[in-house]
Amino acid sequence: MRRRVLVAEVGAAHGLRGEVKLRSFTADPTAVKDYGPLEDESGTKRFAIEAIRPAKDCLVARLVGVHDRTAAEALRGLKLYVPRERLPPPDDEDTFYHADLVGLQATASDGSALGTVVAVHNFGAGDLIEIAPASGGASVMLPFNAAVVPRVELAAGTIIVDPPAGTFERAGEGAAPAKRAE
Secondary structure (H helix, E strand, C coil): CCCEEEEEEEEEEECCCCEEEEEECCCCHHHHHHHCCEECCCCCCEECEEEEEEECCEEEEEECCCCCHHHHHCCCCCEEEEEHHHCCCCCCCCECCHHHHCCCEEEECCCCEEEEEEEEEECCCCEEEEEEECCCCCCEEEECECCCCCEEECCCCEEEECCCCCCCCHHHHCCCCCECEC
């Protein structure tokens, strides 16, 4: 499956002529229109933004082919994605797209395999990487910061992880994404 990045989500219908409220996840919210056709989660439906304008707490967008309120209401909750290759490179070396991190092999500084990055999360207190341990068991959630993840090697397909002692030993007992904090 192609790597894709979530860039927007459709909210409620706006007015009677098919416009929708749109929540953009791009650094510049109106840039969402610049990435070409957007895709639904399955990748089977494509949506082009015909017009977009800022509104209170959201954007208002007109999507090509959506001409009335009923059609707009049917799109509520739709998540919109773009292929990763359409997005610009991150601004600095400590900023990563989640799609670039998921799938990387997590390796300890001594070279031992720890597992695979399966997700990146942010619950409000900073980014966390979720690693499925190589030895099996429950996923491990770790802060995505320079102390715990000192190196990200995208070209090599790895991240170097320095987890707190015992973290991966406890993974079998039960069960954490993406500007890296300093």
